[in-house]
Amino acid sequence: MDFAFDARTEELRKNLLSFMDEHVYPAEAVADEQRAALASPWDTPQIVEDLKAEARRRGLWNLFLPDEEYGAGLTNLQYAPLAEITGRSPQLAPTALNCAAPDTGNMEVLAQFGSEAQKKQWLRPLLAGEIRSAFAMTEPDVASSDATNIETRIERDGDEYVINGRKWYISGAMNPLCRIFIVMGKTDPDGADVRRQQSMVLVPRDTPGLEVRRAMQVYGYEDHYHGGHAEVVFHDVRVPAANLIGEEGGGFGIAQARLGPGRIHHCMRLIGMAERAIELMCRRAVSRTAFGKPLARQGVVQQWIADARVAVEQLRLLVLKTAWLMDTVGNKGAHTEIQAIKIATPRTVVDILDRAVQLYGAGGVSQDFPLAELWAAARTLRLADGPDEVHQRSLARRELKAYL
Structure with a gap:
């Protein structure tokens, strides 16, 4: 095991450290001031958009994604010291680099399991930082530490899936730029293999029946920069069958x-x-x-x-x-x-x-x-x-x- 930084990692580290000193740390107080003046606390302060533009200009963009077709093509070992640096300002730096959860995980899912149509419609705008996303798995009425417990139903009805259920602590859902949800639910609740009962589907935010009910606080914080953590209800939400990610039972x-x-x-x-x-x-x-x-x-x-x-x-x-x-x-x-x-x-x-x-x-x-x-x-x-x-x-x- 050799943990010495290679030339590319060292170059990115120096670039990122400079970006943090010159732009991110000074922006922390500015972002709070700008947010206080916004019409909605969930809107994005202008300073955040300025940081994103500067990060892209410096080539500090989508560093998390190892797939060279979509991301920087870094290995985990190369990305580790860079992610550590962003952790020094976790509210601003990951977002500025388009490396913030839950978008990172959602982009990885779409890159690895999404169809070409899904990638074109949702992955490309996420990679560009034009939209945000949410991942809906955790539920309030079951012990979600065991993912086989989830009760949200995803039922096939002709050329559509119908979704019913309640989720909470759904990160990113309060952000007005959140345009797409990846929703995990059961398509085969009585299946013999409890790990093949679940599937994932893509649900656009503006789909009828999808209700972002309220923001959930975390120790009193609402985590505005990551788009909050919401309680979300799905009531007879219908999406095309083509919105299934991968295969039924693969969730x-x-x-x-x-x-x-x-x-x-x-x-x-x-x-x-x-x-x-x-x-x-x-x-x-x-x-x-x-x-x-x-x-x-x-x-x-x-x-x-x-x-x-x-x-x-x-x-x-x-x-x-x-x-x-x-x-x-x-x-x-x-x-x-x-x-x-x-x-x-x-x-x-x-x-x-x-x-x-x-x-x-x-x-x-x-x-x-x-x-x-x-x-x-x-x-x-x-x-x-x-x-x-x-x-x-x-x-x-x-x-x-x-x-x-």
């Missing part, structure tokens, strides 16, 4: 293919969030005095910073190893490592951010610093793409298999 498999890259991308960005937290901790520690000496000379503060550095270096190596395995033996071959980083990274980064909040005192829980919002985002990722316990269960079974 569970498509979801797993989508979640593998999504999990490692989250972990890459989480490391960037932790790095920013360490930077903020150090700046605070050298600028504040308590009980007669700088916080930087307080033993407990030194311990927090040292432990955070050790933890981040460990996580980064594990994420890079996982990326390398995904590139060399595929997502299935890296299954254990993907689960390991999904367990370890959010949990550890939450702890680092919690120490940073503690160091900032009242400022740490306020809107004047990014720590509270970063903490909420990191804590949520212990649930998103599968809660810790599901991954621990699967990982333990894999470890125990040879002994049972």
